[in-house]
Amino acid sequence: MVTERVSAFTVGRVPAKYLPVLVTGCLFVAMFVVGGIRYEGFASGQVILNVFIDNAFLLVVAVGMTFVILTGGIDLSVGSVVALSTMISASLMAGPGWPPYLVIPLVLVIGSGLGLVMGYIVHAFDIQPFIVTLAGMFLARGLCYTIGTDSIPIEDPTFTAFAQTRIDLFADLWISPSVIVAVVVVLVAAYVLHYTRLGRSVYATGGSEQSALLMGLPVGRTKITVYTISGFCSALGGVLLSFYMLSGYGLHAVGMELDAIAAVVIGGTLLTGGSGFLFGTVLGVLVLGLIQTVISFEGTLSSWWTKIFIGMLLFVFILLQRLFSARSRR
Amino acid sequence: MRRLLWPAVVLLLLLALNVFFTPSFFSIQVRQGHLYGSLIDILRFGAPLILVSLGMTLVIATGGIDLSVGSVVAISGALACLQISQDAGVFTAVAAALGLCLLLGAWNGFLVAGVGIQPIIATLILMVGGRGLAQLITGGQIITVNSPAYKVIGGGYLLTVPFGILIVIAVLAVTAFLTRRLALGMLIESVGGNAEASRLAGIRARGIIIMVYAFAALCAGVAGLMISSNVSSADGNNAGLWIELDAILAVVIGGTSLSGGRFSLGGTVLGALIIQTLTTTIYSIGVPPETTLLFKALVVTAVCLIQSPSFREKLFRRRPAPPNPPIQTRIREEAGAAHGD
Numbered sequence: 112m113v114t115e116r117v118s119a120f121t122v123g124r125v126p127a128k129y130l131p132v133l134v135t136g137c138l139f140v141a142m143f144v145v146g147g148i149r150y151e152g153f154a155s156g157q158v159i160l161n162v163f164i165d166n167a168f169l170l171v172v173a174v175g176m177t178f179v180i181l182t183g184g185i186d187l188s189v190g191s192v193v194a195l196s197t198m199i200s201a202s203l204m205a206g207p208g209w210p211p212y213l214v215i216p217l218v219l220v221i222g223s224g225l226g227l228v229m230g231y232i233v234h235a236f237d238i239q240p241f242i243v244t245l246a247g248m249f250l251a252r253g254l255c256y257t258i259g260t261d262s263i264p265i266e267d268p269t270f271t272a273f274a275q276t277r278i279d280l281f282a283d284l285w286i287s288p289s290v291i292v293a294v295v296v297v298l299v300a301a302y303v304l305h306y307t308r309l310g311r312s313v314y315a316t317g318g319s320e321q322s323a324l325l326m327g328l329p330v331g332r333t334k335i336t337v338y339t340i341s342g343f344c345s346a347l348g349g350v351l352l353s354f355y356m357l358s359g360y361g362l363h364a365v366g367m368e369l370d371a372i373a374a375v376v377i378g379g380t381l382l383t384g385g386s387g388f389l390f391g392t393v394l395g396v397l398v399l400g401l402i403q404t405v406i407s408f409e410g411t412l413s414s415w416w417t418k419i420f421i422g423m424l425l426f427v428f429i430l431l432q433r434l435f436s437a438r439s440r441r
Numbered sequence: 442m443r444r445l446l447w448p449a450v451v452l453l454l455l456l457a458l459n460v461f462f463t464p465s466f467f468s469i470q471v472r473q474g475h476l477y478g479s480l481i482d483i484l485r486f487g488a489p490l491i492l493v494s495l496g497m498t499l500v501i502a503t504g505g506i507d508l509s510v511g512s513v514v515a516i517s518g519a520l521a522c523l524q525i526s527q528d529a530g531v532f533t534a535v536a537a538a539l540g541l542c543l544l545l546g547a548w549n550g551f552l553v554a555g556v557g558i559q560p561i562i563a564t565l566i567l568m569v570g571g572r573g574l575a576q577l578i579t580g581g582q583i584i585t586v587n588s589p590a591y592k593v594i595g596g597g598y599l600l601t602v603p604f605g606i607l608i609v610i611a612v613l614a615v616t617a618f619l620t621r622r623l624a625l626g627m628l629i630e631s632v633g634g635n636a637e638a639s640r641l642a643g644i645r646a647r648g649i650i651i652m653v654y655a656f657a658a659l660c661a662g663v664a665g666l667m668i669s670s671n672v673s674s675a676d677g678n679n680a681g682l683w684i685e686l687d688a689i690l691a692v693v694i695g696g697t698s699l700s701g702g703r704f705s706l707g708g709t710v711l712g713a714l715i716i717q718t719l720t721t722t723i724y725s726i727g728v729p730p731e732t733t734l735l736f737k738a739l740v741v742t743a744v745c746l747i748q749s750p751s752f753r754e755k756l757f758r759r760r761p762a763p764p765n766p767p768i769q770t771r772i773r774e775e776a777g778a779a780h781g782d
Binding site: 185187232235236237238239241242243245246247248249250252253254256257369372373376382383413414415416417418419420421422423425426429430433 | 506556557558559561562563565566567568569570571572573574576577581677686689690693699700732733734735736737738739741742745746749750751752755
């Protein structure tokens with residue numbers, strides 16, 4: 112419903128459905144330009160690449176969240192599943208000394224399994240996603256503490272090698288392998304969303320569940336699938352985070368679900384579902400990352416300004432979305 | 442009354458479990474003119490959660506949700522402690538903190554009713570930004586105050602009863618009177634059922650929505666004062682962290698549907714007590730504290746499943762499974778339900 116309304120309205124030549132993404136893109140460029148003028152050494156390609164390197168795991172998690180939000184649901188469990196993944200990989204490699212090629216698939220299966228169960232409960236028992244994933248959040252965080260309350264260091268050679276590898280691009284620019292993983296995830300997810308039946312069902316379910324049901328689309332299966340995808344992405348994000356942190360800890364990624372939701376919203380996806388793009392989510396993550404970079408360049412600003420800025424950005428973007436949909440209704 | 446049956450059963454089971462492990466669980470003594478006992482402790486430590494949940498109930502009854510209460514808890518405690526540490530009177534400090542909370546709540550309500558933003562996002566703004574604001578007020582430090590008068594709110598006693606419990610009883614009584622003896626409760630429920638239809642029927646839906654968000658923030662503010670006064674300090678980072686989730690759980694466990702249109706204050710109090718008793722139980726039966734969250738997740742899932750009509754239908758089906766209704770009827774029913782939204 113929202114999609115139709117929004118797309119009926121155009122500004123100049125740009126269809127309105129691209130407008131939120133465009134606004135986010137402009138904001139990102141503007142922040143980068145202002146930062147480049149204000150701070151020495153800011154306007155370099157490496158700064159942007161660093162945002163990618165430091166936020167690769169958030170990007171992967173936000174991709175999963177985008178799927179869920181596009182169907183009109185929400186997944187509060189992602190942060191805890193990320194923490195659980197770091198904890199399981201760290202403890203299995205430190206204790207029984209499992210090899211990484213066994214641990215990583217196992218972690219991914221566990222994450223997807225948790226997502227599958229939550230999706231099934233949401234669909235089969237008609238309980239709000241908010242509550243189900245909240246219970247999932249408690250469960251995953253609880254499992255972390257059950258495994259151990261302390262931080263477990265990861266000393267596995269494969270993991271440390273992965274963490275320290277620098278992939279040189281041209282002209283002194285470099286990225287970490289995690290960035291490649293994240294980019295692959297984004298590309299695959301974009302393909303799935305726009306060129307497969309599943310992707311179209313996701314948009315249709317979010318646009319109007321009743322219409323989707325009347326059209327004979329597998330609404331229930333779609334819902335279960337998106338939560339499974341989100342669980343998988345969270346587990347993969349957890350693996351990337353354990354590369355980044357080289358430790359497993361129950362207090363990793365506290366509140367990450369909020370960052371992921373904020374990134375998706377700033378990227379122009381409607382929380383009611385049915386409208387939004389994966390590229391917007393990528394931009395949303397970049398904007399969040401750039402805020403942190405700006406604050407670290409500024410030096411004197413305290414860390415809590417990050418939260419205040421994110422809050423203000425959320426406000427502006429939600430207001431913009433609101434304006435677009437209000438104008439298009441006329 | 443049937444709606445309260447399951448929450449009450451769960452609460453009684455939890456209490457019974459406690460008696461099994463600690464036989465003296467139900468004993469209440471008077472020591473130095475103060476009431477002591479496990480039950481009193483549950484009420485006393487559960488007081489902030491009950492308050493926040495009461496506000497949350499009314500918000501949820503209008504079909505909304507308020508994620509920002511945890512941040513408001515932190516802001517309220519932070520502002521009050523800052524004022525007291527700058528030698529303001531306790532009364533001024535409390536008034537300033539609660540005033541700010543009312544303002545923040547009205548802001549939430551304005552975003553929802555005035556601008557028309559989905560409640561979950563509108564309050565997400567304050568949830569993220571408010572945490573930063575609280576840290577801004579405290580300057581990132583933990584402000585410690587030494588004020589006996591302020592200490593009374595969360596740690597004091599009046600007529601042998603902990604002061605916090607009295608506050609909860611007062612707020613509960615006023616809320617119950619306003620919503621169940623006056624028309625306000627019905628107006629709130631009708632706005633939750635269908636805001637547009639209520640407006641056409643002559644109800645000031647906007648005013649009511651703004652009011653319930655302001656009320657929720659005010660409750661959160663009082664809870665914030667209680668929490669910070671109990672420890673005589675304000676921590677912008679951790680005060681009230683995740684209390685919004687506990688409050689929403691309490692409301693849902695109490696039988697108030699997240700889709701709005703109905704609410705049960707008694708159910709919410711039961712729900713909040715279940716959550717607090719759960720925490721106490723975990724300690725008293727010797728579940729290692731590491732698995733607290735695990736235990737909580739299981740109980741929450743169980744309670745929500747029990748209350749889900751489709752789960753009960755699947756589990757307690759007495760007769761052989763009736764054939765599924767034809768797809769058209771099902772869709773018509775669901776479409777009908779959607780129209781009700």
